Amino acid sequence: MKSIEARDKNMVATVDYRTELLGIIMWLSDYNKILPECFTIYENKFYIDNILEIFSEFKNDEVIKDFMSLVEKHKFIYDAPYALFLQLDEHFKCDALDDYVFKERLEEDESVYNFINKLEEFANKINFEDYYSSNIDMYKKWTNYILDCFKKGNVLKFYDEYFEKTNNEFYLNLIPFASNGSFSASINNKIYDMNPVTSDMKKESLFERDNYENVIGAPIHEFLHGYVNPITEKLGLLDFNTDLFDSLKEEMSKQGYPTDVEIINEHIVRAIQIRYIINEYKDVKWADGMTKWEEEQGFIYIRDILEKLEEFENSREIYKTFEAFYPEIIKYLKATFNKYRRCKYD
16 A cells, blocks of 8 residues: 655655554544543544444454553553554564564563554455545645645745754654644654644545644644754753753653653753744744743743754854754753752752
8 A cells, every 4th residue: 555645855744544544443442532632523523433434343353452452551652553553564564663662662562563463454354445545535635735834834944954954754644533632753764743633624624724834833843853852862961860850740741741851852842843933934922922831831941942042043153053052952951950949960
């Protein structure tokens, strides 16, 4: 099988057939009940009704049971199932998953390969290829529209200017079976954003909006993780055991960011997105509103990082890349930390 794609340079908008199969599994199992905030039915009701009508007879299949076993045993949720399915080949096979999925999220549970080895037979049994083919016209309409939104927003140009150019490909993967929650994954120099369709989802008018800035907001955030997260990991200035953000740990953990590494990544990504708004739209009121909102969500260092990002933008003759400037952000946070809490650093 081949996924429907709309491409512009290194940006690809797609409805990936692998994650569409995953979506069917999620709706036939109890997964959607575990994360109801991500699977609330809005205007995508027609899409979900179609899945349930066509495939409900397979809800007791071994594949469904195996999937839920992995979910319940390892809390295999959020980005993890998507990261797994995006490593499958055209036959839904994978000989070896990457360390993030297999070691970190599945605790090296070999039973995952039993699950994977049943997927091709399951897809054939439910006539999945016919289902995917029946939606091709709709998929083309969606992918063409959202790719056009990214062009209008000059998003890739901003990335190239803010970071050094890379060989990464960006896959904006639409998941119409979900309604909330956007997740990223980096696999073989491909940066994926699993982007649900969250509004105006009618069969004939999905994504047909003049307000394209809102359409691209979540994907911009997730793709930024594809730049920022590897830099955090490479430099190693913070790790899963450091305590720079101890005062935030409880609140951040509730949002899925339990460690310093994840907390700093989220702060920086959210701050860069605000700088994108300032640089692209010159809209200080919009940017200030976003900053206040982020602070209310618990990201209390957002203004500090915004100040440092502006310094970076004004010092490009010194700092050629964001990676070169990154240590200055951590140094600044450590030096000014006492205005937020007692600090353990000397």
